[in-house]
Amino acid sequence: MNIVVLVKQVPDSGAERTLSPSDNTVERGPGNVINEMDEYAIEEALKIKEAHGGEVTVLTVGPAGATDSIRKALSMGPDKAVHVQDDALHGSCAVATSKVLAAALRTLNADLIISGAESTDGRVQVVPHMLAELLGVAALTGARKLTVDGSQLTVERQTDEGYEVVTAATPAVVSVWDTINEPRYPSFKGIMAAKKKPVQALTLGDLGISGDEVGFAGATSQVLEFTKRPARTGGAKVVDEGNGGEQLVAYLATEKFV
Numbered sequence: 249m250n251i252v253v254l255v256k257q258v259p260d261s262g263a264e265r266t267l268s269p270s271d272n273t274v275e276r277g278p279g280n281v282i283n284e285m286d287e288y289a290i291e292e293a294l295k296i297k298e299a300h301g302g303e304v305t306v307l308t309v310g311p312a313g314a315t316d317s318i319r320k321a322l323s324m325g326p327d328k329a330v331h332v333q334d335d336a337l338h339g340s341c342a343v344a345t346s347k348v349l350a351a352a353l354r355t356l357n358a359d360l361i362i363s364g365a366e367s368t369d370g371r372v373q374v375v376p377h378m379l380a381e382l383l384g385v386a387a388l389t390g391a392r393k394l395t396v397d398g399s400q401l402t403v404e405r406q407t408d409e410g411y412e413v414v415t416a417a418t419p420a421v422v423s424v425w426d427t428i429n430e431p432r433y434p435s436f437k438g439i440m441a442a443k444k445k446p447v448q449a450l451t452l453g454d455l456g457i458s459g460d461e462v463g464f465a466g467a468t469s470q471v472l473e474f475t476k477r478p479a480r481t482g483g484a485k486v487v488d489e490g491n492g493g494e495q496l497v498a499y500l501a502t503e504k505f506v
Contacts, residue, residue: 249302249396249418251293252356253326254349254363254375256283257310257317261368271464272471273339274369282317285364287324287431288424293362294325295429296396303327305356309337309348315447322442323434329445330356334452336459341469342370344462346378351455353383358419360401365390365423376423386416392427 257280259265266275293304306321306329308314318329332352340348353361361383366373373389380387388394391403392411399418404411406425434442452459460466486495500506 249296249300249359250305250357251296251302251360251362252305252307252353252358253286253289253293253321254361255286255290255306255308255317255321256364256367256369257281257308257314258283258367258369265369266476267471267474271339272474276311276313280313280317282320283364283367283369285366285368285424285426286321287364288426288428289362289364290321290324290326291429291431292394292422292424293360294432296360296394300396302359305330305358307349307352307356308332309345309352311338318447319442320434322445322447323438324432325438327445329447330450331447332450332452332455334459334462336452336463336465339464339467340462341467342372342374342378343468344466346375346382348452348455348457348462349375350379350382351457352450353379355450355455359399360396360418361385361421363421363423365425373423376421380421383419383421386420387423388414388416388420389423391422391424394422394424394428 259274259276260279260281263279267273268275297304304326306318306326308318309332312333318331322329330352332348363376376389377387388401388403390405392406393404395402401418401420402415403422405414406427484499486492
């Protein structure tokens with residue numbers, strides 16, 4: 249089975265995340281990491297390969313610095329990677345990013361495309377759905393369990409009330425939550441091997457996409473302005489001198505709770 253895993257490099261969720269004041273996009277300085285949910289997607293792809301054979305390819309759309317995350321992903325066990333890199337991509341929205349990913353995926357002839365259910369920088373959860381629509385394949389999203397039987401896929405789709413069982417035939421797009429498995433740690437052997445694994449570089453020109461279809465020029469949404477969250481202040485204190493209840497109700501009314 250030919251499996252492609254979508255991997256995104258994002259700012260570390262454990263560090264402070266900010267927007268760049270120059271163009272209102274996410275600040276992507278030092279300390280970027282693989283999107284956490286994508287590590288579960290990589291692990292699931294490797295488990296399928298170990299059980300059914302095939303090849304696992306990592307696909308990333310991002311700047312030159314994303315190479316670090318590609319090598320980290322390859323050290324977990326995938327066979328190769330594809331890196332779509334073009335200066336015109338800066339400022340792309342989810343719609344444009346999906347268009348680029350779909351174009352790259354058409355060159356890879358994947359049986360199964362696996363991604364994390366969301367990215368920690370955007371958290372919109374729409375890219376897997378958009379990809380399935382653009383590619384004309386099934387979307388099995390929000391999986392907490394994935395079963396492969398030949399060309400038949402079955403997932404348990406995680407919901408607030410429990411789960412739904414959804415099936416489809418390959419090719420298909422599957423997005424996974426962090427409840428699906430436990431990602432393996434790269435071994436020293438895997439880290440060394442990752443340095444020699446092939447990484448194919450593609451540009452927008454290679455994919456037949458013009459610069460005005462992506463980036464700020466092709467964006468369907470934009471951030472107009474932003475401000476930092478205000479510092480936390482001390483709460484109001486009610487001293488009960490026989491009228492504590494009245495003070496509490498008055499405060500709640502001021503804050504429009506009652």
